Amino acid sequence: LLLLLLLSPARAVRQARRPNVVLILTDDQDVCLGGMTPLKKTNALIAQMGITFVNAYVPSALCCPSRASILTGKYPHNHHVVNNTLEGNCSSKLWQKIQEPYTFPALLKAMCGYQTFFAGKYLNEYGAEDAGGVGHVPPGWSFWYALEKNSKYYNYTLSVNGKARRHGENYSVDYLTDVLANMSLDFLEYKSNFEPFFMMIATPAPHSPWTPAPQYTKSFQNVSAPRNSNFNIHGKNKHWLIRQAKTPMSNSSIQFLDDAYRKRWQTLLSVDDLVEKLVKKLEVNGELDNTYIFYTSDNGFHTGQFSLPIDKRQLYEFDIKVPLLVRGPGIKPNQTNKMLVANIDLGPTILDIAGYDLNKTQMDGMSLLPLLRGDKNVTWRSDFLVEYQGEGYNGSDPTCPGLGPGVTHCFPDCVCEDSYNNTYACVRTLSASWDLQYCEFDDREVFVEVYNLTADPHQINNIAKTIDQEILEKMNYRLMMLQSCSGATCRTPGVFDPGYRFDPRLMFSNHGLRARRFSAQFL
Numbered sequence: 001l002l003l004l005l006l007l008s009p010a011r012a013v014r015q016a017r018r019p020n021v022v023l024i025l026t027d028d029q030d031v032c033l034g035g036m037t038p039l040k041k042t043n044a045l046i047a048q049m050g051i052t053f054v055n056a057y058v059p060s061a062l063c064c065p066s067r068a069s070i071l072t073g074k075y076p077h078n079h080h081v082v083n084n085t086l087e088g089n090c091s092s093k094l095w096q097k098i099q100e101p102y103t104f105p106a107l108l109k110a111m112c113g114y115q116t117f118f119a120g121k122y123l124n125e126y127g128a129e130d131a132g133g134v135g136h137v138p139p140g141w142s143f144w145y146a147l148e149k150n151s152k153y154y155n156y157t158l159s160v161n162g163k164a165r166r167h168g169e170n171y172s173v174d175y176l177t178d179v180l181a182n183m184s185l186d187f188l189e190y191k192s193n194f195e196p197f198f199m200m201i202a203t204p205a206p207h208s209p210w211t212p213a214p215q216y217t218k219s220f221q222n223v224s225a226p227r228n229s230n231f232n233i234h235g236k237n238k239h240w241l242i243r244q245a246k247t248p249m250s251n252s253s254i255q256f257l258d259d260a261y262r263k264r265w266q267t268l269l270s271v272d273d274l275v276e277k278l279v280k281k282l283e284v285n286g287e288l289d290n291t292y293i294f295y296t297s298d299n300g301f302h303t304g305q306f307s308l309p310i311d312k313r314q315l316y317e318f319d320i321k322v323p324l325l326v327r328g329p330g331i332k333p334n335q336t337n338k339m340l341v342a343n344i345d346l347g348p349t350i351l352d353i354a355g356y357d358l359n360k361t362q363m364d365g366m367s368l369l370p371l372l373r374g375d376k377n378v379t380w381r382s383d384f385l386v387e388y389q390g391e392g393y394n395g396s397d398p399t400c401p402g403l404g405p406g407v408t409h410c411f412p413d414c415v416c417e418d419s420y421n422n423t424y425a426c427v428r429t430l431s432a433s434w435d436l437q438y439c440e441f442d443d444r445e446v447f448v449e450v451y452n453l454t455a456d457p458h459q460i461n462n463i464a465k466t467i468d469q470e471i472l473e474k475m476n477y478r479l480m481m482l483q484s485c486s487g488a489t490c491r492t493p494g495v496f497d498p499g500y501r502f503d504p505r506l507m508f509s510n511h512g513l514r515a516r517r518f519s520a521q522f523l
Contacts, residue, residue, distance in 0.1 A: 018112070019329055020291040021350050022199045022278065025070070026271060027063065027121060027151050027207035028264075029297035031056075032318040033226050035206070038219075038265040041276045042325070046295050050327030051335040051372060055430055057342050058299050060388050061312045061319035063150075064090035064124045066298040066343060067202075071103040073347030073363030075385055078486055082389040084124040084150075091123040091131055096138070104347035106140030107361070108198050112354040115195045117187045119145040119180045120202030127159060134159035145183050151204035152176065153211035153267070171214055176204050177270040178213070181277050188281050198350065203274065205267035206301075212266030219269060225261040225303040230458040235306035237462035239447050241422050242314070245307035245415045253413060257303045257310050264301075292328030292353060292372075294346065311409060311417040313388060315426050315439050315449070316459050320386055330373050337371055340430040342384050364490040382431040383494035385482040386439075392420025427479045431496040438475035450475075471495075474502050 029035045036043065058066045060076050068074075068081035068090075079099050082088045089095050100106065108114040118141050127134045127148030134157060137144045148157040153176050154169040167174040184201055191197055212219070225231070232249050235242035249257075275295070282288040299312045300319045312319045324341065327333075344365030348358050352367035370378045392406045400407070400414035409417040426439035435454045441447040448464040450472070456463075464472070474495045482490065493499035 017290065018196045018355060019353055020197045020199075020287060021328075021353055022201070022282075022291060022293045023346065023350070024271075024275065024278075024293070024295045025067075025120070025200065025202040026268070026295075026297045027202070027204055028299060028301045028312060029206055029268070029323060030300040030302075030318055030321075031297075031323045032300060032321050033228075033261075033303060035264075035268075035297070035301070036323050038268045039272045039275070041272045042295060045275060045279045046293055046325040046327050047334075049333050050293075050325060050331045051337055053324040053326075053337050053339070053341050053368075055338055055340050056296065056322050056324035057320050057340070057384065057386070057428060058322055059342055059344060059384065059386055061299040061314060061386075062388065063121075063207075063298050064088070065388070067123055068095070068099065070298070070343045070346050071105070072099055073104060073344050073361065073365045075344060075364050075482075075485070075490065076387050076389075077483060078362075078364060081123075083391050085391065086125050086128055086130060088389070088391070091125040091128065093131055095123075096131065096136065100138045100140075102362070103138070103140055104351050104363075105198060105200065106138075107351060107356060108354055109140045109142060112351075112356055113195055114354060115142045115192055115197045116140060117143040117184070117191075117197065117199045118202075119183045119187075119200075120147055120176075121151050121204060121207075122146045122202065124150050127157070134164050135162045137162045143187060145180075147176070147202075147204070151207035153204055153209070175213055175270070177267070177274060181274040184274070184278055185281050188278075188285060188287075196354070198354075201274070201278075203271050205271050206264035208260070210260060210263035210267055212263060213270045216266045216269045220262050220265045223262050223265060224258040228305075228458060230305045230460055232304050232307055233460070237464075238306065238449060239422070239424075239441055239443075241416065241419050242306050242308070246413060247307040249304065249307050249309065250413055253309050253411065253415075254304065260310050261303050290329060292326065292331075292350075294350075295323065295325040296343065296346070297322040298343075307415070308417060309411055309415060313390075313418055313422070315386060315388070315424055315437070317453070317457075320428070326368070326372060328372070332374060335374075339371055339380050340382065340384060340428070341368060341371075344384075362487050364485065364487060366491060381491060381494065382497050383427050383429040383478065383482075385479075385485070385490070386424075386426040386428055387483065388422070388424055390420050390422030391418050392422075425479055425483055427475055427482060427495075429475075429494055429496065431494065434496050436475075438472075438479065440476070440479060448472075477502060 064084045065076045065081045068079045072079045109116045146159045158165045234247040302318045348365045349368040352369045397410045399410040407416040407419045421443040423442040429436040437451045439449045449462045450464040451459040
């Protein structure tokens with residue numbers, strides 16, 4: 001009896017405490033091409049115990065801009081991280097000064113009293129000497145175990161609270177996904193029990209170089225990339241970068257992408273183990289019932305779609321759509337939600353869970369908490385913005401000098417995945433009556449792509465020249481509005497919402513004016 005009396009106050013404190021939050025972020029994990037298939041434990045422990053958002057997207061299909069959107073709750077035109085380079089503001093001094101102090105983890109720690117833990121890949125240029133090296137620890141993190149630069153599995157450097165720790169290639173002590181799992185378990189073992197916690201675990205998998213743990217190198221031997229209807233076909237009526245891909249692909253290209261697809265799945269098996277260990281530890285600690293667990297990726301991926309071998313950064317569903325699973329207090333098991341959600345919603349959601357007043361933030365996203373709780377009559381968005389600024393060099397790509405300047409990420413057969421004018425913005429609409437994507441490129445053509453995904457889910461037929469002109473005009477205007485939005489103005493009614501107002505007098509007569517302004521915003 002005495003023991004029970006002694007335990008009761010601690011148990012009462014734990015029961016009354018604000019919820020804990022865990023965010024697991026994978027790197028380049030698609031959802032359209034079967035990316036969740038290998039994760040049997042994750043599906044059982046998170047999806048089946050909570051909610052799966054089947055229409056979850058990223059506003060930019062590239063690691064650094066997408067991760068910046070997660071941290072800030074903002075579209076790229078508001079956080080100004082446009083690609084994976086220092087010049088593109090990826091972990092730059094400017095990012096550190098202007099955006100990092102106001103990320104949601106910084107607010108969680110400073111304003112909500114959370115202890116915060118980060119382990120894994122942060123931003124692609126984190127640790128660069130020109131931006132403070134690994135000695136730079138962003139504000140808002142109580143415990144910091146961040147990977148220097150981009151994803152690796154062996155032979156990497158971690159910033160351990162600002163001190164460099166070098167890892168080699170011994171599986172038992174160096175395999176990064178397992179190292180992140182062990183660090184996370186250590187945090188849960190030794191953290192304070194008197195404050196709620198937030199954990200962000202950012203795995204290298206399934207990013208290249210796709211190095212699986214030794215016990216998984218023989219897995220999925222008979223698996224190959226999906227041969228769906230947009231696999232290995234010419235991207236007719238698309239932007240020139242898509243049209244330049246060689247169709248049909250060479251046998252060596254197909255073999256390469258099949259091998260990559262298989263290895264990506266193999267690396268995800270270690271993520272599946274990480275999720276299982278984490279959930280078991282939370283359960284042993286008696287904290288699982290008071291902890292929200294989010295599982296998502298920074299962008300999708302393609303393997304052979306429109307004859308592009310492997311990469312992301314394109315505007316299509318396979319690159320911008322991601323998994324999003326959530327379990328936690330008040331979330332009923334085995335749910336599916338079809339609302340249009342984006343990774344700019346993660347920050348507002350987690351702050352809302354912590355009890356922070358979202359009106360005090362400048363975030364563009366919306367809190368998912370009403371959807372997680374199953375609230376009735378929730379007013380939700382019907383569209384969101386996708387934007388990307390292409391990478392490219394003044395010089396020629398050394399792999400393919402004959403192509404001239406401006407292209408990058410080229411394969412040996414001179415198919416290039418990016419260029420400086422692969423710069424575009426899209427309105428992705430999902431309403432009761434329309435499943436539509438409208439995109440404009442910032443190039444000499446001001447090239448337009450439009451897809452009706454109800455009739456054409458694999459985005460094969462560009463209907464820009466046949467869709468109703470009034471819809472085109474409304475979409476152009478909506479795109480212009482979203483590209484200049486900030487905070488609440490990013491959440492105004494979409495083109496097909498009852499509250500939408502369209503004034504043709506506000507349209508620019510010259511498309512080029514709007515397109516040029518798009519690129520100027522990023523600079």
